[in-house]
Amino acid sequence: MEEVGVGLGVGPGDAVYSSWLEVSASHLRHNVAAFRALESAGPTPRALGAVLKGNAYGHGLAQVLPLVHAGVDVLYFIAPQDALTVRAHESAHGLPARQVVVLGAVAPEEAVVLAREGIDVVVADRSWADAVPSLRAAKLARPLRVHVHIDTGLGREGFTLDQLPRETRFLADALDVFEPVGVLSHFANTEDVTEQAYALAQLDAFETALGHLTAQLKPAKPLQRHIAASAAALVLPRARYEAARVGISLYGLWPSPETRLSARLVLGELPVLKPVLSWRCGSQVVKWLPAGAYVGYGCTYRCPEPTRIAVLPVGYYDGYPRLASGKAHVLVNGRRCAVLGRVMMNHLMVDVTRATSDERPVTATLLGRDGEESVSAESLAGWAQTIHYELVTRLGAHLRRVVVE
Numbered sequence: 001m002e003e004v005g006v007g008l009g010v011g012p013g014d015a016v017y018s019s020w021l022e023v024s025a026s027h028l029r030h031n032v033a034a035f036r037a038l039e040s041a042g043p044t045p046r047a048l049g050a051v052l053k054g055n056a057y058g059h060g061l062a063q064v065l066p067l068v069h070a071g072v073d074v075l076y077f078i079a080p081q082d083a084l085t086v087r088a089h090e091s092a093h094g095l096p097a098r099q100v101v102v103l104g105a106v107a108p109e110e111a112v113v114l115a116r117e118g119i120d121v122v123v124a125d126r127s128w129a130d131a132v133p134s135l136r137a138a139k140l141a142r143p144l145r146v147h148v149h150i151d152t153g154l155g156r157e158g159f160t161l162d163q164l165p166r167e168t169r170f171l172a173d174a175l176d177v178f179e180p181v182g183v184l185s186h187f188a189n190t191e192d193v194t195e196q197a198y199a200l201a202q203l204d205a206f207e208t209a210l211g212h213l214t215a216q217l218k219p220a221k222p223l224q225r226h227i228a229a230s231a232a233a234l235v236l237p238r239a240r241y242e243a244a245r246v247g248i249s250l251y252g253l254w255p256s257p258e259t260r261l262s263a264r265l266v267l268g269e270l271p272v273l274k275p276v277l278s279w280r281c282g283s284q285v286v287k288w289l290p291a292g293a294y295v296g297y298g299c300t301y302r303c304p305e306p307t308r309i310a311v312l313p314v315g316y317y318d319g320y321p322r323l324a325s326g327k328a329h330v331l332v333n334g335r336r337c338a339v340l341g342r343v344m345m346n347h348l349m350v351d352v353t354r355a356t357s358d359e360r361p362v363t364a365t366l367l368g369r370d371g372e373e374s375v376s377a378e379s380l381a382g383w384a385q386t387i388h389y390e391l392v393t394r395l396g397a398h399l400r401r402v403v404v405e
């Protein structure tokens with residue numbers, strides 16, 4: 001972090017009056033161990049992969065990477081630039097190189113850099129043929145390690161069964177620069193159901209595609225198969241294969257209530273997942289408003305009685321959803337405090353009449369535990385008519401993130 005003047009940071013999240021995120025190292029370790037136990041339950045130990053896309057689901061890549069690097073086998077990203085931070089971290093700390101996979105789109109010039117760094121890519125469409133000249137011109141010491149993405153029913157990236165093996169022929173013709181090491185797919189509907197018929201059809205398609213690819217590419221070693229994200233890793237044992245790509249649940253969040261229900265049925269006992277993230281904010285001012293006073297833009301809230309409010313310097317710019325206006329609460333001194341009126345860009349007002357006894361500053365918990373109460377990412381997302389995935393990944397990149405035990 002840059003510093004100016006008397007040791008003050010210069011970024012928008014460096015203000016003293018700014019909310020901050022706490023990333024719990026022990027909860028993250030706990031969740032890694034919970035998935036490690038699941039993955040080693042079968043006859044063959046499987047690789048555990050951590051998905052660190054979306055700034056590590058908003059938790060902060062810089063904070064999360066050092067915490068998970070030693071505990072997992074594979075690190076998955078969307079952006080090549082994020083994947084490269086792993087190699088920088090490893091060389092800065094003298095750590096062994098982990099398997100790193102870029103799931104997202106890669107331009108030819110990026111492919112060359114990734115090949116040199118020994119980072120795996122995912123070939124999901126024919127545009128990869130355009131990278132062949134650059135890769136050949138780069139005279140690589142080792143070919144680029146590639147995983148082939150099969151679209152088994154999500155309708156997103158990947159080769160459909162109809163496109164195989166015609167559309168992957170260019171790979172077979174460029175084995176001097178491509179080394180096929182894996183095959184993957186992604187489920188469309190494992191989270192939202194307790195009944196997995198669609199996922200099972202996707203698994204059948206996956207296995208058919210694997211047969212085509214193996215015949216066509218004749219890989220030196222069996223391809224590493226990976227299809228399970230958090231939900232399937234928890235509730236669909238057939239989807240485990242050689243590696244799991246665990247995102248949301250590594251951060252201690254269940255993909256959905258349905259997944260939790262299914263896990264109870266499939267596993268017998270529910271694994272304990274511990275939310276890694278808390279979000280807190282000191283008050284800017286605490287003051288009384290008289291009965292009849294309005295609060296916030298649009299005068300949507302009017303105090304029915306004298307009300308002690310805390311003005312919090314946090315708003316939708318930071319990722320606190322405006323749609324949660326009039327529904328959300330925060331925690332102050334272990335008590336629920338309603339958010340009054342509209343959430344603003346950089347402010348929200350909460351009712352602390354009963355949560356405190358004077359006008360001294362308070363600390364509010366926007367997400368996480370305070371005493372006996374907690375606000376989950378699911379609750380805040382629900383108040384805002386969205387899902388916890390969106391809520392956490394939209395937490396401002398500018399916010400201060402502190403690792404706590």
Ligand SMILES: *Cc1c(COP(=O)(O)O)cnc(C)c1O
Nearest residue numbers: 051186229230245246247248249
């Ligand atoms: C995001 C993503 C995952 C992780 O999903 P979670 O539900 O967060 O575990 C796995 N694989 C792919 C391809 C993804 O895009």
